[in-house]
Amino acid sequence: MRLRVVKCMQCGSPAQLRDGAASADCPSCGSPILLDQALAEERALARRFPNPTPLRIGMKARFGAKEYELIGRTVFSMMEEGETYYWQEFELLAPDGEVLYLEYEDGHYKLLEPFTPTSPIGPQEIAALHPGSSINLDGTRLLVTEIGQSTLCFVEGELTYAAKVGSQRGYLDAQGFPSAYSILWDEDEIGYYRGRPLAPRDILVAFGLQQQLQALEAAERVRRSRNYLAVVCLVMGLIALIAWLATLSGGRLIAQDSVPISAATGEEGARFGPFTLDPKLRIYRLIVRANLSSTSSWAAGRLELADGRTLSETEGDFYDESGYDDEGYWHDSDLESRTDFIINSPGPYYVRLYTEPDNNAAASQMVGYELRGGVVYPTYLILYGIIMLALSLLLFLVANPKIVQTVKEMSEDD
Amino acid sequence: MTQAASLNCPSCGGPVEMANRFVKVIVCPYCGNTLAVEDRRLDPTGKTAALVNYPTRFAVGKTGRLRGQPYRVLGRVRYQHDEGYWDEWYLELGDGSVAWLEEEEGEYTLLRSQKLTAPVPPFDQVRVGTTIPVNGQPFFVTERTRATVAGAEGQLLFRIRPNQPVQFVDGNIGGKIGAIEYGEDSIEYTQGETIGRSEITVDGE
Incomplete structure (x- = not known):
């Protein structure tokens, strides 16, 4: 023998339906109660205010040493700038009559209990507050996070108070x-x-809720491994970028020399070498450097084979100038040019410098070269570094979708 | 117990009473049939919540200790209002004094009578969130309730009449709890504090 208790739609009195019975008359007011209609209305409302949590009425929960039953759910809404936000409140009841309130909004839970403040504040004081204000209710400083007006939209199950849909109440949330x-x-x-x-x-x-817990833990593991991978990519990217910065020094010095500019003028220029180079020590770099002061000269450096064939060349109009203008003293110079190359055989190779000084002053000054090997070609490194950093950012965002959502909301607000 | 859902035994038609939601099986006192309760407690209109008949640790005659001091439950008054109900347990304490233990939505407040040394503002002039003077101290109003006496049992200090209207103004008085009761003939004042659940034990628990 089973009893089914429903509430009368007219007067709210509890009424019983015999097992299998589809209708009954309310014992208090005599109105007919149709079970199908009652259930259909309940389902329609429940669809409008779905429960986003895995918590269901009738479930048992253990907080501390005590077991509670989830007896009721309420949905509240608030309007802000034309948008409606919803949150849920669950009521938990222990067999000894203790009540706990569990609030849920946007993935966050709060377990609340009533307390008696030492310094209570009321609607009048709250009207002068805004998010960011600080208040003091129980001797600690609290930061006001939200103030608003909420509307009760939906009730389900049982509550310890007679909540009425449509009723409004003010609320202030603060964080200690x-x-x-x-x-x-x-x-x-x-x-x-x-x-x-x-x-x-x-x-x-x-x-x-073991099943959901396992799913959550699995999701956590995936998130953690993505975050871990993101960190690995970040570290690799940073190492690549640091290496790129380090290669700006330009590898290992193999040979260097300098001569007066006048010594490198003419058809022959000035030849240096021979150098035997290890093809494995790629990449090589030839730098031409003019040491000029307040003058200018054209200069070129060539990498040659023994028979004089040019393999690689770099040249430039080098200058060093200074003077005074409206803004005062200025100084400008361009004194260096370079070329990078790789070789297939050990050589021998020669370096030849040519100069065409613009005046006698330049002719007496110096021109030189540097031959370096083991230069790590920086473009690959910086490309690799950027790809790794992008990959780490991507992995991090995939692992933490909330951050993406927050950024999206912030950009929409702007 | 006016709040208990009153049902009739489907077998013999005799009235059966369900004390609270944790009751899953009722034995009909008339025919002895065992009834399983499948309590949907649904609210077909979705407009008002079903009011839970919440369980309590106390009953008239029970004894225990309140902050180490022995007590005995002498009586109980249940008040009902639009939004629900609450119970006041009348306690006799080990030192011979008496106090009220208010139980509302699972919260305990221990209240003792105090004399009002000066008149308090009439009920209709009191607003929630404002401060009124009570016995020379600021009394911050937290609740205004129009209630009726739903029922009573055991021994009480005063006569009660079912459906007798009572108005209450509850407040916070220097971190303590105060309650002004506007009766038909008199205004009573009680003051006290919240009692943690672990501070009160019930023998046999």
Whole structure:
């Protein structure tokens, strides 16, 4: 023999339906109660305010040493700048009559209990506050995070108070460290609540939801491994960029020399060498450097084979100038040119310098070269570094979708 | 117990009473049939929540210790209002004094009578969130309630009449809890504090 208890739609009195019965008359007001209609209406409403959590009425949860039953769910809404935000409140009841309130919004849970503040504040004081203000209810400094007006949209199950859909109440949320605080008020009552934020994992443990817990842990593992990979990519990218910076020094010095500019003029220029180069020590670099002061000269450096064939060349119009203008003293110079090359055989090779000084002053000054080997070609490194950094950012964002959402919201706000 | 869902035994038609939601099986006191309760408690209109008949640790005659001091439950008054109900347990303490233990939505408040040394503002002039003077101290109003006496049992200090209207103004007075009760003939004042669940034990628990 089973009884089914429903509430009369007219007067709210509890009424019983015999097992299998589809309708009954309300024992208080006599109105007919149709079970199908009642269930259909309930389902339609529940579809409008779906429960985004795995928590369901009738579930048992353990907080501390006590077991509670989830008896009711309420959905509240608030409007801000034309958008409606919803949050859920669950009521938990222990067999000894203790009540806990579990709030859920946007992936975050808060477990709240009423408390008696030492310095209560009311709607009048709250009207002068705004997010960011600090308040003091129980001797600790609290930061106001949100103030608003909420509307009760939906109720399900049972509650310890007769919540009416459509009723409004003001709310203030504040953050202590680590406690969370809420003040709720309407015309007849003001209530103060204090509690702690709970991670979704703690909730699943408290409710003993093993399957969801395993899914959460699996998702956590994936997220952690993505974050780990992101860190590996970040480190590799940074190493590549540091290496790129290090190669700016330009490898190992193999030979260098300098002669007066006048010594490198003419058809022959000035020849240096021979040098035997190891093809494995790629990449090679030839740098021509003019040591000029307040004058200018053309200069070129060539890498040659023994028979005089040019393999690689670099040249430039080098100058060093200074003077005074409206802004005062200025100094400008361009004294260096370079070429990078690779070789297939050990040589021998020669370096030849040519100069064409613009005046006698330049002719007496110096021109020189540097031959370097083992230069790491920087383009590859910087490309590799950038790809690794991009990959690490991508992995990090995939692993932490909330950050993407926050950034999106912030850019929409702008 | 006006809040208990009253049902009739489907077998013999006799009235059966369900004390609270944690009851899953009722034995009909008339015919002895065992009834499993499949309690949907659904609210077909979705407009108001079903009000839970929440369980309590106390009953008239029970004894225990309140902050180490022995007590005995002498009586109980249940008040009902639009939004729900609450119980006040009348306690006799080990030192011979008496106090009220208010139980509302699972919260305990221990209240003792105090004399009002000066008049308090009338109920209709009191606003939630404002401060009124009570016995020379600022009394921050947290709740205004129009209630009725839903029922009573055991021994009480005063006569009660079912459906008798009562108005309450609750407040915070220097971190303590105060309650002004506007009765038909008199204004009573009680003051006290919240009692943690572990501070009160019930023998046999």
